[in-house]
Amino acid sequence: MIQTKTIENLVTDNAKVVLDHQTSSLHVSLSGFIPFKQMESIIHHEFEMIRFFQLSKCLIDLRGIKVYAPGTPELIQTVWFPRVKEEGVQYIAFVVPEDVFGQASMNKAHDESDKKENINVKYFKDLISAKKWLMQPS
Template sequence: MKNLVTKNARVLYVPELRLVELKCDGFLSYEDVATVAEYAHKMIQFYKLTKCIVNLQHIRRYAADSEEYLRNIWYGKLLLAGVRQIAFVVPEDVLGRYSMERVHTSDAVKKIRRHYFSDEASAKAWLSNPEA
């Protein structure tokens, strides 16, 4: 399965860590978020993965409908697909952090083991640790 690269987002398979990395930059419309999120979900299913990195370091905020979609639909899909660990790279922007925190109130995301980081290297190190 090919990686997906758009103007403001990337979905990458990282074979050496057996994970999907989702990176977002700037502002993404609801359509962009849904496209990228669904592609990441399909990639997780295709490779039968249990962990991923969601890098939101450079995101400003989510479009209003995106928060609801991620909170109520996408994280539930990840849980059903077998995702057990997510490493988040926290947005630098205050509005981006606020949007992320609101999305992470869902029951589905709370059932997935997750940790929050300020950089991608630390996130990858946590996921590569067998004890993580």
């Protein structure tokens, strides 16, 4: 008997990690305060989905984030950015938080990591613009 491995979308109260068929990307939406251990679990699910579906694009919606838990900015810098690059991601569209504190948290977490990892990263104020950019021919 042949077993086929599948991977499910992740949907929790404050995180949604799904395959976006329209943009052929991993679509992640985060909101509220996410404790460090939960964030670790979320990003590991992201890695699994990127690998399983062989994705080269991510759409990360951070509009609902106001502040990151202690340790999360370092996790994003030292684990998330290098690993998505290693898994083959070449394009990342971030939808930025409207909240000033959310923007500050995001900036601290990204802190030049996108440039160091040589990934094509763009920041957007809305989901529609981010999706349009991801759907452009590479």
